[in-house]
């Protein structure tokens with residue numbers, strides 16, 4: 001062979017040298033559970049729909065979102081967003097404004113007229129849902145999407161449950177509520193209003209294959225309070241319901257609300273809007289112990305609502321309420337002090353919580369009732385086969401979001417039950433904890449945009465008067481997402497490998513070339529979102 | 540010198556991003572990048588030098604339409620890439636001796652000029668030993684003659700290829716195999732070191748810059764900028780070496796980042812002897828956070844440690860910060876970078 005002097009071997013590439021054999025550990029791409037998804041009671045794939053939002057694919061983002069929650073424009077306004085409380089970005093600067101992006105997507109869907117796409121063939125199964133609150137609507141949507149024939153019976157004149165008759169319109173405009181309900185009706189769900197179901201058992205005789213009880217908790221709790229004959233005492237749920245019906249009760253100029261939950265604050269804020277110049281909320285514990293959400297308290301205080309902490313109402317007379325001061329004992333419980341004070345009040349609104357009206361299951365002895373709520377199993381089925389229940393009527397947190405989650409789970413359980421199976425919960429991946437992130441790679445929104453984003457983020461907390469995000473700011477906000485535990489295509493692993501052992505595929509995904517990967521772990525260390533695990537090689 | 544991308548999710552710090560427009564992508568994020576130093580090389584796991592060389596040469600290839608000749612000094616980069624008859628290089632590449640890379644490169648550039656092929660550009664490269672010590676004379680000559688060569692020094696702060704001996708670029712108090720800590724003696728003596736970027740600037744050559752493997756966009760921009768000049772240019776890249784530093788292989792980039800973010804390794808550019816751009820520290824870290832993960836500094840910590848020397852090293856960082864004005868109003872102080 002004609003090789004140069006002293007050269008005896010053909011020149012070859014180092015590609016012949018498979019350095020993968022040096023490896024003790026191998027990188028593996030993983031999908032972890034982002035804390036936001038983990039915390040969402042409706043089970044939304046928050047990170048997943050934000051990912052589409054980041055690219056400005058708003059319709060796809062909305063479609064991903066509504067797989068789990070058919071009411072994003074509503075929830076983008078009233079949800080207490082536990083997702084944001086859990087958001088990892090809070091440890092970098094401030095949580096992603098998930099709720100404001102959700103609201104933007106929901107509003108955009110209404111504006112653009114996006115509809116659900118029904119692809120399932122009719123199953124011929126008939127399902128009755130009792131109650132058209134968030135849990136009933138969520139279940140109806142999920143069941144209809146699976147091809148079932150769904151009917152909702154609602155005792156009130158219009159659908160929506162507490163979203164219509166509890167939550168005041170200044171927090172949730174009725175056009176938004178109507179638009180999202182109409183979209184579910186467009187799927188073929190029949191809603192029969194003014195149709196109170198007297199007996200759940202009797203509905204089975206009508207030929208329904210399964211029934212979902214979504215009756216909420218509408219009876220205002222009573223407390224014995226000594227009162228003069230002419231004292232004006234109302235309950236918060238009725239006040240809000242009447243106001244929603246356009247027939248607000250007469251409350252007078254000075255109103256005292258008794259209770260510490262969201263309902264109390266909504267009642268006080270509603271009273272202000274109905275003309276009361278003074279609305280005082282009397283609560284027997286401290287601010288820290290208050291069940292109402294912090295944002296709502298802030299908004300109420302902003303509107304001039306006055307809080308009287310550590311106080312109970314001990315007597316009501318015409319034009320006057322007597323309150324007793326309380327003091328916390330060693331175990332943190334409020335104890336009476338014997339110290340009294342009179343407040344001027346034209347009316348007193350009791351907001352001491354709601355109870356479930358259980359008359360609909362009267363006589364059904366196989367159903368267990370505990371602490372006033374209906375007992376269900378892990379599939380949300382009651383003791384009566386085929387009768388499922390969810391939302392405020394069963395144990396759990398009483399929020400619309402939780403009700404939507406119940407509706408989804410009940411729908412899945414019902415669907416499986418109709419096929420004679422038990423619904424199998426998908427295994428939850430490990431959490432994408434903050435300490436797995438490499439935050440170096442995340443940068444801040446420039447200072448110029450931040451105030452605008454902050455304002456918009458706050459706005460979504462209720463005040464309908466203020467604008468939400470627009471198409472431009474929504475994309476900014478979405479891009480603040482760190483994509484915890486799920487690859488977002490940053491190319492870091494592809495770039496930082498000293499051995500070119502990461503392959504970038506056409507579909508935007510990546511693969512490790514194990515022929516050359518030496519297992520150094522740089523890719524995993526430099527992945528911003530913790531989407532790569534190093535696994536020990538088994539030889 | 541970061542690219543002007545404004546990202547809220549990922550700034551200009553990550554290698555790429557699916558949302559970035561085509562022109563703003565780093566070379567390393569392109570599936571079609573040259574891979575000047577391809578797979579199968581024998582560098583240790585997590586070698587910063589292998590990474591730095593690919594970053595720099597791929598950027599140079601992109602900047603010149605693939606018209607690059609590289610001349611290599613002896614050292615890890617040469618040894619791990621070309622065990623006869625295999626090569627990892629995917630560009631024309633020459634190796635002669637440990638100390639003469641700049642002289643050979645000067646010759647290659649002259650030969651190309653003589654053939655009228657001045658579109659073909661020449662890069663000389665070597666380790667810190669080959670650059671600041673044994674190759675220093677020829678390099679200074681290359682600067683002084685302003686030969687049309689970009690010299691890249693991959694600084695891993697010791698003679699790694701022959702088993703970690705001290706070089707003129709080894710940091711004070713670091714343990715090497717020729718500077719073991721004995722009793723209260725610290726390892727490498729506490730001297731001022733040999734600051735080659737500053738020496739290169741003193742030659743008044745068109746372009747001098749420093750970079751690390753922790754900021755890819757910055758590094759690529761500097762290589763590309765270097766290719767816009769004719770004449771002698773010098774690029775000094777900090778490339779952590781897990782073997783010689785006694786660090787974990789996955790921490791290579793993180794350590795380079797902390798070297799810069801502590802102020803110990805100032806990242807800047809200079810033209811014709813004057814500093815023009817300084818990369819500001821984003822998250823200021825203490826030098827102890829940078830030194831602690833490296834076994835070569837282990838003797839400075841613990842019960843029989845040398846807090847006085849740690850203090851003195853912090854002093855070097857502080858002087859750099861003051862001299863190069865490495866911090867500004869956007870700098871955050873953090874416990875660990």
Ligand SMILES: Cc1cc2nc3c(=O)[nH]c(=O)nc-3n(C[C@H](O)[C@H](O)[C@H](O)COP(=O)(O)OP(=O)(O)OC[C@H]3O[C@@H](n4cnc5c(N)ncnc54)[C@H](O)[C@@H]3O)c2cc1C
Pocket residue numbers: 078079080130131132133134135136153154155156159160161162163166167168195196197198214215216217218237240262263266357360390391392393397398399400401402403
């Ligand atoms: C004032 C107030 C403010 C709130 N604010 C928020 C908030 O901001 N965010 C949040 O997440 N949650 C909020 N909540 C809680 C939330 O509204 C409830 O948790 C949620 O609506 C419960 O949903 P549900 O479907 O279980 O019941 P509901 O929404 O109560 O719906 C039950 C429906 O069933 C109907 N029904 C009952 N019995 C029968 C029957 N026998 N036959 C036919 N129909 C029947 C009722 O008329 C009603 O429409 C608030 C609640 C109140 C009272």
Ligand SMILES: Cc1ncc(C[n+]2csc(CCOP(=O)(O)OP(=O)(O)O)c2C)c(N)n1
Pocket residue numbers: 588613614615616636637638665666667668669670695697698699700701706
């Ligand atoms: C004249 C000469 N002396 C000594 C050597 C042995 N030698 C080869 S590489 C090397 C060290 C290289 O150190 P450096 O330049 O820092 O590169 P690194 O291996 O650290 O990347 C030495 C001493 C040699 N090849 N030639």
Ligand code: SF4
Pocket residue numbers: 034035036037046047050086087088089096098480481482483484
């Ligand atoms: S940063 Fe994004 S993925 Fe992570 S918790 Fe927040 S919203 Fe979810």
Ligand code: SF4
Pocket residue numbers: 029486487488489490491492493494510523526527528529530531532
């Ligand atoms: S480094 Fe970037 S591209 Fe690689 S897995 Fe992580 S997020 Fe995805």
Ligand code: SF4
Pocket residue numbers: 026027496497498499500501502512516517518519520521522523524585
């Ligand atoms: S950076 Fe490369 S060599 Fe190192 S573990 Fe990842 S794929 Fe393997």
Ligand code: SF4
Pocket residue numbers: 581582583584585586587588589615616619695699700779780781782783
């Ligand atoms: S000794 Fe250091 S420079 Fe040399 S190949 Fe190993 S890691 Fe790279």
Ligand SMILES: [Mg+2]
Pocket residue numbers: 666667668693694695696697698699
């Ligand atoms: Mg060296």
